[in-house]
Amino acid sequence: RTGYHDELDELRQAATLGRKWLADFQAAEIERTGIKSLKVRHNKVFGYYIEISKSYLADVPESYxxxxxxxxxxxxxxxxLKEYENKIFGAQERSIGLEQEIFNEVRRQAVEHLETIQRNALAIGQVDVLATFAERALSNNYSRPAMADDGRLEIKDGRHPVVEQMPNAERFVPNDTKLDRDTHQLIIITGPNMAGKSTYIRQVALIAIMAHMGCFVPAGRAEIGLVDRVFTRVGASDDLARGRSTFMVEMQETANILNNATPKSLIVLDEIGRGTSTFDGISIAWSVAEFLCKNKNMQAKTLFATHYHELTDLALTLPNVQNFSVLVKEKGHSITFLRKIVPGAADKSYGIQVARLAGLPDAVVERANEILTNLEEGEFGDTGQPKIAKKRPHKLKANVSQLDLF
Known part of the structure; x- marks a missing residue:
């Protein structure tokens, strides 16, 4: 900074004034010689030089x-020109070297106080984090979680800290959660796509992490049992660079969970087994759920979102498994997502209704309904042809202009 070192200021001023001197020198030479095309230029070979077009060579002074x-x-x-060039270049080189000397001295002094600087930086960082926690807690109506070591996790009116703050988002619907090692160790969550299953299981994981950070949480009330790790298996992506398909990535992440989780862990699973055939997927998902519940060295608290309705039968055979689903309001061919997690399994997937909401053409949606009915009736018809391809007569639409006798 100007004023820190007198000699450096002088060298910088010399370099700055040098540019002005060159401009003044060029203007003076044009006036003295009458050569309007005279230019003072620079390159790495000659340094500064005067360039004159050939039409003015007769006017070049003998001193050039x-x-x-x-x-x-x-x-x-x-x-x-050469004399001043030496002054300019000397000032620039000396100023660069002097800047390096000054920087080295500042660095040496900083090292002498390194422990104090790092201790202050840590304190400032902690103040920054805690102040942000306080600001978010007040702004977003967070509550103080009660921490315990009893293995339970109970959340009343929990919310997703990011989704609820998204601009132009619909009103966020809070949900309760109960997890323990006895009756609610593994929760199977069913319901249609877009209904909120993934948001719900993610918000539980985030609330647990926020509580362990020492932050208030987005909930009306929360009792958080200490966890050693939070394991997640969410999303779907290929790892093409390493030659791994979506299913392979999914299985490797699941393997990591099953090999490392403990009874004090929290696990969030979203759609295990969907990257392969239906029967294979159900088999893997069921086996994973059984392993999490029956293995005494495991029994981690788990939220398991799935479209495989067959998994809801686990609650009939395992006392520590419970079924929950996302509440959906159905009216005719349309559905409304109520975003509320309630006890019990979903009665169907509503996949075709979601497809209609997404904008699939009506003809595609109607044909999908036909095929679904075929599948539900059985695999083959009386003629041995696959029923999935069977066409069904369209119901006659009522003529609203015709009188009805009955």
Missing amino acids: IRKQTLVNAERFITPE
Whole structure:
């Protein structure tokens, strides 16, 4: 900074004034010689030089020293120009070297106080984090979680800290959660796509993490049992660079969970087994759920979102499994997502209704309904042809202009 070191200020000023001197020198030479095309230029070979077009060569003063001939011009130097060039370059090189010396000295002094600087930086960082926790808690109506070591996790009116703050989002519907090692160790959550299953299981994981950070949480009330790790298996993505398909990535992440989770862990699973055939997927998902519940060294608290309705039968055979679903309001062919997690399994997937909401053409949706009915009736018809391809007569639409006798 200007004023820190007098010698550096002088060298910088010399370099700055040098540019002004060159501009003044060029203007003075044009006036003295009458050569309007005279230019003072610079390159790495000659340094600063005077360039004059060939039409003005007759007017070049005898004091100019020729350095190079070009097609349309010639280049010259003068003793005065070379002398000032040395001053300018000397000032620039010296200022760079002096800056390095000053920087090294500042760095040496900083190292002498390194422990104090790092201790203060840590304190400032902690103040920054805690102040942000307080600001978010007040702004977003967070509550103080009660921490315990009893293995339970109970949340009343929990919310997703990010989704609820998204601009133009619909009103966020809070949900309760209960997890323990006895009756609610593994929760199977069913319901249609877009209904809120993934948001719900993610918000539980985030609330647990926020509580362990020492932050208030987005909930009306929360009792959080200490967890050693939070394991997640969510999303779907190929790892093409390593030659791994979506299913392979999914299985490797699941394997990591099953090999490392403990009874004190929290696990969030979203759609295990969907990357392969239906029967294979159900088999893997069921086996994973059984392993989490029956293995005494495991029994981690788990939220398991799935479209495989067959998994809801686990609650009939395992006392620590419970079924929950996302509440959906159905009216005719349309559905409304109520975003509320309630006890019990979903009665169907509503996949075709979601497809209609997404904008699939009516003809595609109607044909999908036909095929669904075929599948529900059985695999083959009386003629041995697959029923999935069977066409069904369209119901006649009522003529609203015709009188009805009954």
